[in-house]
Amino acid sequence: MTPPFSEFDEIGYWSEIKLEIVRDYASAYSRILTSKKLPHIYIDAFAGAGQHISRQTGDFIPGSPQNALNVSPPFREYHFIDLNAEKAGYLQGLAGNRFDVRIYEGDCNDVLVDQIFPTLQYESYRQALCLLDPYGLDLKWEVMFQAGQLGTIDMFLNFPVMDMNRNALWRNPDKVSPGQARRMTRFWGDESWRSVAYSTTGHLFGLPEKESNETIAEAFRERLVKVAGFKRVPVPLPMRNSRAIVYYLFFASQVDVAENIVNDIFTKHRGRGRSE
Ligand SMILES: C[S@@+](CC[C@H](N)C(=O)[O-])C[C@H]1O[C@@H](n2cnc3c(N)ncnc32)[C@H](O)[C@@H]1O
Numbered sequence: 708m709t710p711p712f713s714e715f716d717e718i719g720y721w722s723e724i725k726l727e728i729v730r731d732y733a734s735a736y737s738r739i740l741t742s743k744k745l746p747h748i749y750i751d752a753f754a755g756a757g758q759h760i761s762r763q764t765g766d767f768i769p770g771s772p773q774n775a776l777n778v779s780p781p782f783r784e785y786h787f788i789d790l791n792a793e794k795a796g797y798l799q800g801l802a803g804n805r806f807d808v809r810i811y812e813g814d815c816n817d818v819l820v821d822q823i824f825p826t827l828q829y830e831s832y833r834q835a836l837c838l839l840d841p842y843g844l845d846l847k848w849e850v851m852f853q854a855g856q857l858g859t860i861d862m863f864l865n866f867p868v869m870d871m872n873r874n875a876l877w878r879n880p881d882k883v884s885p886g887q888a889r890r891m892t893r894f895w896g897d898e899s900w901r902s903v904a905y906s907t908t909g910h911l912f913g914l915p916e917k918e919s920n921e922t923i924a925e926a927f928r929e930r931l932v933k934v935a936g937f938k939r940v941p942v943p944l945p946m947r948n949s950r951a952i953v954y955y956l957f958f959a960s961q962v963d964v965a966e967n968i969v970n971d972i973f974t975k976h977r978g979r980g981r982s983e
Contacts, residue, residue, distance in 0.1 A: 715760050716760070720948075721954075727976070729771055730778070733774070734778050734779075736968075737781065745833075746834070749784070749837075751772050751775065751787045752819055753815060754789045756789075757769070757773050757797050758770050772785070786811065786823055787802075789811075789815075819850050820850060820853060828857065834860070836860075838862075839862060847894070848896030854959075855934075855959065861960040863957065865954050868952055872920075875890060875891035876923070878917050880905060896930070905917055920945070920952050928957065931959050939959070941958055941970050
């Protein structure tokens with residue numbers, strides 16, 4: 708199927724780096740689990756259309772679902788979810804009549820919790836690599852919490868700090884609309900982001916002072932460990948354009964070896980992604 712340009716996201720250099728990171732880890736993960744004869748599946752919750760247009764070169768580049776399908780040795784199953792009907796249609800075209808690929812057109816917050824996570828109970832011996840890659844604050848904490856509690860999931864997460872800063876974490880918190888604050892709470896899981904994001908000690912012109920991106924990301928990293936129950940959550944990788952941090956790429960797992968592999972991959976890519 709040759710899709711029209713309009714269906715494709717034009718992606719920045721930082722998204723290309725993310726694709727490389729997830730692809731490199733997926734290859735290592737599938738190799739290790741295959742050698743242990745453990746059934747492992749790949750989940751792409753905000754899957755996209757399967758390919759993008761590079762803002763740098765104007766060329767088509769494979770998206771995360773296409774990269775996952777190319778991993779060798781393969782995963783046992785692939786689950787691709789997208790809310791957008793046309794993108795789900797392109798994913799279906801990508802999958803063809805492969806029996807090991809399932810496409811869901813819907814809200815991944817529901818699909819994951821209702822249909823996919825129940826197949827990943829600890830007793831099932833099934834493991835999963837799950838990519839949670841929203842544009843912004845479109846993800847519910849419940850999904851990340853369940854992923855940690857199951858104990859069978861390795862997760863990459865796009866922590867959308869730019870959406871947070873633009874809409875919810877304003878210097879003057881009183882001016883933030885209740886709707887945007889609710890989006891933040893839905894992602895964070897409770898209202899504790901308010902005390903994390905605003906310092907109660909220093910006051911500038913009577914306003915609480917807003918904390919740095921690093922402080923907010925570190926508090927979320929601690930939440931993934933202490934509340935969701937992931938045992939290994941390395942310091943996330945800030946993904947930058949020339950002006951600001953666009954998002955943090957988090958990884959969360961239960962095992963040391965996974966953390967070590969991702970730390971090596973993060974080290975390789977740290978410092979890239981400032982060219983736009
Ligand atoms: C950043 S793009 C994904 C890019 C893809 N992971 C990649 O790297 O190739 C985010 C996608 O999430 C989809 N989306 C937005 N909200 C969603 C939701 N609640 N459930 C599932 N998909 C959603 C959008 O249609 C869009 O295609």
